[in-house]
Amino acid sequence: MEIAKEVHEGSITTQIVETVLNEANQRKARRVVKVNLTIGSLTFLNPEQVQFWYKILTKETIMEGSILEIEGKDGTVRCPKCEYEGDFKYVDDSIFHAPIPVLQCPQCDGKVEIISGKDCLIRSVKMLL
Amino acid sequence: MSSIFNDVVKADEGEVFDIELNENLLEENRRLAEENKELLKKHGVMAIDIMGSIGAGKTSLIEELVKLLKKQYQIAVFKGDLTTTIDAEIIKRHGVKVVAINTGKECHLDANLVKKALQRLNLKELDLLLIENVGNLICPAEFPLGSEKRVVVISVSEGPYMVVKHPFIFMEADIVAINKIDLVAAMDVDLDQLKTDIKKINRKTKIVLTDCRRSVGIDKVVEALMV
Structure with missing residues (x-):
């Protein structure tokens, strides 16, 4: 081991x-x-x-x-500002070849907290x- | 020892049992990190996790921060490395308390190692704790330590694609220091592009340009840390 x-x-x-x-x-x-x-x-x-x-x-x-x-x-996130709760926002830039999650609220653009x-x-x- | 798991569900097929474990392996590290955070907060110590690739200048940045801040604050440094105390000794020369944390073969520090190292400090007398993580742009992001701020150090000499190739470490970074800016011309790296790449992943992070060997930009790092 x-x-x-x-x-x-x-x-x-x-x-x-x-x-x-x-x-x-x-x-x-x-x-x-x-x-x-x-x-x-x-x-x-x-x-x-x-x-x-x-x-x-x-x-x-x-x-x-x-x-x-x-x-x-x-994963899911929560926004302390606008109370959004749900999916991550992703950057979908072709350079990454895969969507990259960002800690930005999809609704109000504020900084979100990770829930799961x-x-x-x-x-x-x-x-x- | 009694089992930590209670829910036992009997399976349909004869002797085979389905046992619900719900054991979250990364949760334990997060729990310890929260404990560390509470302990540091209780004593009014600000802890900063300094992550970054091998040779980016994490130790140099710590040396510069210590030089600039040691008259004003009581500082301690945790120095994570697989082996050796070479860097720990370099930092010690600046007259601050240094605890070397050797991880053996592990690619990152974890909250348990930091908890153990915290026992070596007199937290009552401390203001600032700088934690240098193992040189790695991947795994340290997985293991919170209980720090208040997370700094990522990268350097121009790593080439123009360092950020886009390792996006995850930047996701939760409060500050990104781009070091060795004296080598921009020699490396033919576009600093604006690096900044754009970082902001693409983490728009809120503060980007600071440094040349740690010549003490350039250190005040800007301090400024970003203190906000």
Whole structure:
């Protein structure tokens, strides 16, 4: 478990595996079958890299061969000035090749606060008891 | 040890159980960051997270800020690096308290490391805490530390596309320092374009031009920090 520390997909996936193993051990599970994970669009976690580390880190554990299902979740913001609550405003400049979220209120242009989108949530785990 | 998770949902298929965890892994860092923020606020300490790429001039900016402000304020510096205390020792020469934080292989500081480092300080005697993050334009943005302001340092020598290639770090930056402006001609970088790129991502951020080696623009950084 000591190998995966140099990028933060590695360390987050280490935390995922440790959390699930801990839970499985407490319940004396024989095997973990599936892990459901939600990754917010504002995190810096690339699902493909999380999958890559998951495969390596679960080797020779009761999680080996289990499915990691990753669901993406869009972020939401709140504007303290005009009370807008909802989707981000995005800059859609062709140079970025993808829309980039900005902390600007789509209604009044004020600075918004992030409500969600920075999560890495283990929602549930399917295990064989 | 009893389980921290209570909701257990029995699955349809025989022995397989679906267990609701709802364990948010990044939440713990945010919680610790809030704790740090409260602690600093209680003691009237202003903490500033200084992020930026490797070699952009984060340490030089801290040295200059210390030189300019140490007579007026009690300053401490946290110096994040994977290994070594080279920069920590450089800053220490200016006569301020420095705590070196070595992350080992981790690409960013986190709120837990900052919490530990805070225990090394006498917060009652402190006014200003400068936290130098690990040189990286990606991961530090993911981990708030509990600072009041976030500064990103980039430099002209990184070329004209540094900002558009790493947009996310600028999203929540209060101040962006564009350093090494003495090299603009040599690097053939268009400063206006860099500024436009930054403003495209974060219109409210304050942009300051600096040449830290010659102490240029440091007063402007202070001005931007104090507002």
